[in-house]
Amino acid sequence: MRRLLSIAVLAAALSACGQQEEQAPPPPPEVGVLTVQPTSVALEQELVGRLAPFRSADVRARVPGVLERRVYQEGSDVQEGDVLFRIDPAQLQAALGTAQGAQAQAQANYANSKTAADRARQLAPTNFxxxxxxxxxxxxxxxxxxALQAARASTQTAQINLGYATVRAPISGRAGKQQVTEGALVGQGDSTLLTTVDQIDPLYINFSMSAGDFNRIRSMPLDRGAGSGQVEIVLADGTVHDQLATLDFSGDVVDPSSGAVQLRATLPNPDRRLLPGVYVTLRANMGQxxxxxxxxxxxxxRDANTAYVLVAGEGDKVVRKPVRTxxxxxxxxxxxxxxxAGDRVIVSGVPKARPDAVVSPKPWSPEQAQAAPGAAPGAAPAGTGSAPAGDAAAPATTEDAPAAPQDAAGQAPAANDAQD
Structure with missing residues (x-):
């Protein structure tokens, strides 16, 4: 009987202890915080642009004649003044000879007229x-x-036309494909296109920006010092070009069909690896x-009204702060x-934090997020949200673990007494 009473007292004591542990408040949830400070950030716009030659010159036949031959190699780099084509100069040489003969005749007429005029000037005072x-x-x-001046001009014109029979590169660049074959009559009536020379070092990048973004950036208080106006080029294969482009033009007119403003950057291309016509992705630095x-x-x-963050404030109490992103x-x-400055923004354990609740803040760093790739910081509501319940239940489970053998031991004598 006494054994039964002792067992009952022990069970009552254990029950009271368990109730006290269940009533004990759970510890504050642990969260990761980042102490923020104001900084300077480059305002970058990611856009799509198209490469274009820095200069492009159409090489045309400026005098009529039969195309004799092409001198340059198609697709090669040429220098300004290099010979590209030759046109049959026979008719032009004949025209030059005719002009020179007319000039010589005009020169003789002028000499005779000048001699007669000088003689008349000498005789005029004597009244002869x-x-x-x-x-x-x-x-x-x-x-x-x-008449002599007109003859000289005609001769000069004939000499110029004869020079046009040798077609030269107007600029330095890469000569394109031949547009007319040898033996064709060119320059008859219209100027015949022979080829095109494109300067591809540097290159232009033509791109556009919506009028809304353009006006927003212009109205922002940006530091447009060092680095502003630089453009980073990302190629189609994802690699970043080793040369930076520079903004050199922004339009003042909005295209009514697209609602965009045209911009342009200049990109060095010393190895001539990039070619005109290619689309590229660019990141333009608009300022700091x-x-x-x-x-x-x-x-x-975010909620229905605004974006906000949770901050560990005074006394580690959670404070909600609306922000503008x-x-x-x-x-x-x-x-x-x-x-x-100095706000402790909660980054990890966000689902555990509630406004006006007390938390246990711990420093957070990006390395912690990389160490746990399976769950982004503060972005795993399921696993993180169940943590408080587990933490609150952990002490009770730990304290009750030794009690189980005691209860089993206590029940064994009771069974023996029942058998007695």
Whole structure:
């Protein structure tokens, strides 16, 4: 009987102990916090552009004639002034000879007229020649001089046309495909296109930006010092070009069909590896934003009204702070309003944190997120949200574990007493 009483007392004591442990409050949930400070961030715009030659010149036949031969190799680099084509110069040489003969005749007429005019000037004071004859002699001299100037101009024109029979490169660059074969009549009526020379070092990058983004960036208080206007080029295979481009033009007119503003950058291409017409992705540095905060994307939450973050405030109490996000960049939100220097933003364990609740903040770093790739910081509601229940139940489970053998031991004598 006494054994039964002792067992009952022991069971009552264990039951009371278990109730006290169940009533004990759970410890504050552990969260990872990032202490933010204002910083400067480059405002980058990712856009798509198309490469274009820096200069492009059409090589045309400027005089009529039969194309004799092509001198250059198609697709090769040529220098300004290099010979590209030759046109049959026979007719042009004949025209030059005719002009030179006319010039010689005009030169002779002018010499004769000048001699007669000089003689009349000498005789005029002695009255051996009438004033009318003097005037006629001087007029004939002037007409001969004008005819000589016209003959010289015709000769110069013929010489220029003869020079055009040798077609030269107007600029340095890469010569394209031949458009007309040898033996064809060119330059008859219209200027015949023979080939095109493109300068591909440097290259232009033509791209556009929506008028809304363009006006927003222009109105932002950006530091447009060093680095502003530089453009990074990402090629189609994902590699980054080793040369940086520079913005050199922005349009002031919005295209009514697309609602975009045209921009242009200049890209060095010393090895001539890039070719015109290729589409590339570019990241344009529009300037530096000062006094902004960088917060991991997992820490920024949203409701129907605004974006907000949870901050471990005074006394480790959770405070909700509405923020203004400008854009996402490299896995982080750029926040322009809502945070202050030194705020401890909760990054991991966000589902455990509730406004006005007390938490146990621990420093958070990006390396922690990389060490646990299976769960992004603060972005695994299922596993993280069940942690408080597990943490609260853990002490009771630990304390009750030794009690199980005692209960089993206590029940064994009771069974023996029942048998007794």
């Amino acid at each position: 020649i009438s004033k009318s004859d003097l005037d006629n002699a001087i007029a004939a001299e002037r007409s001969a001089e004008a 934003q000062n006094g902004v905060f960088l917060v991991p994307q997992a820490a920024v939450l 400008d854009r996402a960049q490299d896995g982080q939100w750029v926040i322009t309003e809502g945070l202050a």
